[in-house]
Amino acid sequence: MKTTVLTSWSQFMNLTSELDGWAFRGQQKADWLLESSLSRYLRAYIEDRQAWRSREERAIRIFRRKAHNFLVHTDLLENDLRCLALMQHHGAPTRLLDFTKSPFVAAFFALERAVDDAAVFALNTPALWNNRAYPKENAKLTRDVIDPRIQGNLDRFFFCNTNSVIWFGEPTEMDDRIVAQSGTFVVPGIIDRSVQEILDGYAADEELLHKIVIPSSLRVEAMKWLYRMNLTNASLFPGLDGLARSIALELEIVWSGMSVG
Template identity: 55%
Template sequence: MTKLYEVSSWQEFLSLVESEHLRGWAFRGQRDAEWCLESSLSRRLKQFVPAEDWADREDRAIRVFKRKAHYFLNDTTSLKDDFRCLALMQHHGAPTRLLDFTKSPYVASYFALQSCTTPAAVYAVNTPALWHEATPPGLPELTRDAIDPRTSDSLRKFYLSNDYPVVWPGEPWSMDRRIVAQAGTFMLPGKVDVSVEDLLNNYEYDQPLLAKIVLSPEIRQEAMDALYRMNISSATLFPDLDGLARSISYELEVSWVGSSGSHR
């Protein structure tokens, strides 16, 4: 079962994520604590596509992207690798089965709190256990290495088929600037009709693989100020002009007065 924590101060959050218990885990911030841990593809398909057509529509979406994306790329190498192609689609806003995570709890807290007005959440996944010990229910042979989407036809077999109750943590061999800037990683589920939370809670392991940290919106101001001082902002997490533009949202909230009385 998911381990639930509720924190009411920024210091309480720091003490929790810096504890030995969550060391080496991966994190995801969501601005609404009520949201399910599911991919953008899952949400889109559930809203607009009959369940019997999901596999065909996902396959078609990837195929269409591959056929047209080369017009906008100087290097088309990523289009030849299905997993890198999924990461590229995710990067540019296409619905995919990938869930963005980060190895930094601070980055995750930024995404959770930057726009929240109600309780937000940071999810934490025990990636060391998924790497070495935990296996899907009744399928001990499906270790992380066995279902690695970066090898041969594994992505199509274990994921796009939508037949296997697995979750794979990791990144493409070649990472883009955004993944590097965010200390990013992904959770790749084998089923899009089941939440990642349910998939992980059914894994065979003697400890919870998933924790949910609910953040009170009252800690937002203190947290955002602290994260700003840590140089965590949209400008640094999205190292391009779009990121700089996004960062202006927070710049609107604060006024930094220097010793001369001037504002930055």
């Protein structure tokens, strides 16, 4: 994995413009591994990795048994990927990693609450989409073969936790947050390895992952640029909750010589 440490915000804009079609994920600490909230949670609280698979299965089963009380359309629970996306949407730890097709949305999530150096990871999704990159252990496990939107494939290729693969994409029906954030998901086949480790097992003649470190010294300038682009919690999380979360940034952004708000 190549790493670039930025020296200016303009460097970020120039660099990401070269990564046409890639997907991006922002993380508020540059030294965090590229892994799901489920992996991070299990690593922190469940020492026995052999139990991780059963714990994940139990969490999904409990959600499915109880979530119908709060849903108008309970069919969301029937499709595996839509169910995971719903869990992710409402804050449950899942194996899904939120990515976006916009490097600027990723930068916002990286920097919004960052107090140290942050990072944006760029994933070469065109190479994965066109099968220019494939798992060395089993080249037949292409993106189309393992597609978790096909019912049964999450059980067959992912929940078994034995296939060192990743898939990216969105559920067939996208909710308002995915639309607002130009979102997509990365789904790892093994939850006790980071995405970096899984991609190390891929055959490819091109770069698959690029880590862009944003030093804390660039945060103020970057957040002002993102604010000008209307990238706030209010725009990225439609609804009153997003608006309320966006007020924190209003405490920071004050234009010199102007009275705003």
